[in-house]
Amino acid sequence: MTTDELNNPVPVEDNITPVQNASAPEVFEEESSSPADAPKMGCCRRCEKEPPRGKLTSWNYLADVPGGFADSPYVEVQFKNTRKGYFINSDRLPLKQGDWVAVEAAPGHDIGQVTLTGRLVEQRMRRHSGKNDSEVRKVFRLARPSDFEVFKQAKARENEVMIRSRKIAASLNLNMKIGDVEFQGDGNKAIFYYIADERVDFRQLIKILAETFKVRIEMKQIGARQEAGRIGGIGPCGRPLCCASWMTRFVSVATSAARFQDLSLNPQKLAGQCAKLKCCLNFEVDTYVEQTKQLPERNIKLETEDATYHHFKTDIFRREITYSTERNSPVNLVTIDADRAFEIIEMNRNGQKPAQLPREGEEEPKTKQYNDLLDQDNVNRFDSKKKKKKRSKSSKQHDDNRSDKPANEANRPKEAERQEPSQQQPKQQESGQQEPGQQNTDRQQRDNRHRSADNRHRNRNQQRQGRQHHRDNRNNTSDKSNNDKPKQQ
DSSP, X not given: OOHHHHHSXXXXXXXXXXXXXXXXXXXXXXXXXXXXXXXXXXXXXXXXXXXXXXXXXXXXXXXTOTTTTTOOSEEEEEXXXXXXXXXXXXXXXXXXXXXXXXEEOSSSEEEEEEEEESHHHHHHHHHHTOOOGGGOEEEEEEOXXXXXXXXXXXXXXXXXXXXXXHHHHHHTTXXXXXXXXXXXXXXXXXXXXXXXXXXXXXXXXXXXXXXXXXXXXXXXXXXXHHHHHXXXXXXXXXXXXXXXXXXXXXXXXXXXXXXXXXXXXXXXXXXXXXXXBOGGGGTSHHHHHHHHHTSOOTTOOEEOXXXXXXXXXXXXXXXXEEEESXXXXXXXXXXXEXXXXXXXXXXXXXXXXXXXXXXXXXXXXXXXXXXXTTOOOOTTTTOOOOOOOOOOHHHHHHHHHHHXXXXXXXXXXXXXXXXXXXXXXXXXXXXXXXXXXXXXXXHHHHHHHHHHHHHHHHHHHHHHHHHHHHXXXXXXXXXXXXXXXXXXX
């Protein structure tokens, strides 16, 4: 187990999202005489007993370890969103996780919430910043009701100040984006978090902001990943973003991580909410690299008596490799296991060629067909299938009657079908095979056939008459033209 997993385990039962943010001042609905009597945040009875788990919280697994591991003067304090700091409890105040404290700042003091105590804080300090005791600031006291009043007033200004500062930066034509504003607990200082692709000269901006808001200004540049962690959200996996829940260090992610895992190099599926490659691509890439080393190389060809096979695709965890007779197209695909591939490679080195890729008497492994759950580019995914038309009762009854007919009746000549109903009725009565309802349907069919036959004869007669009339008119015109010609003497 790695150090990050030890320091940041996420139990299933503790993965509870509080109703309000841990850093929001609105959680104090009533102000009491002491901070310990302040109402606790939470959504259930369990949250009332234990402090709620907010962003970047840790489980103190050294709290109940004997031998003095729980005794440490250092505490971890969380401020707005994911900003944290480490302070020393020099006055030995009885602090526990969830308490609001006033800590030393430059200048003045700040208000934050205790998120971790004990020996685990020292380990996190050495891992993150490696600060010495002289550089750690102090914890002044538990937060008072007067501190909360100033804290609420300062937090209420943040949204308005952020909007106005964006307008000021746009008027100065600065290529930067102010993503968030955080006021100090005493209201004397404001931290402006901004994103910029290049170096920005914001000296004039600081002067204008200080004159406008009458506070001390501090500019802090953050990246796109840090901004996504501060804002928060839900990832495509259905869980809160890693950068907003437990990640404190952001390692660069390369496209080679997606290639090792045989993922599609589609930017829409590989990019996260920060428009960068997803951090989770690095979580399993080491396992894929180790498993790939135990498989034959992809540029090796397998020679058989029939053809030469090239690598097509690999199932790393099943240790199955698919080969094709063409280099870049799926032709005559054959899937074998990795051990069989090593055997054929060794045979080819010795100048031998097997008759076929699979072993004798061994069937080719069947691969399961999986549906693409992330198939979001298909434009027909919302189209509903056409419903079958409901057939009427008369048509169903007609099909049933047709299926009940004997074979000799179906092979009856057409001349017998065109007979009059009066001539066929005695034969049907004598046979005694048809029911009255069946006789009616058959009679209707014969009447329809007679009508269609009469219509065809009538149309043919009309066509013949039209052709004859056309010929007569043509002959009459030719006779008139011969009579009008002058006779030759």
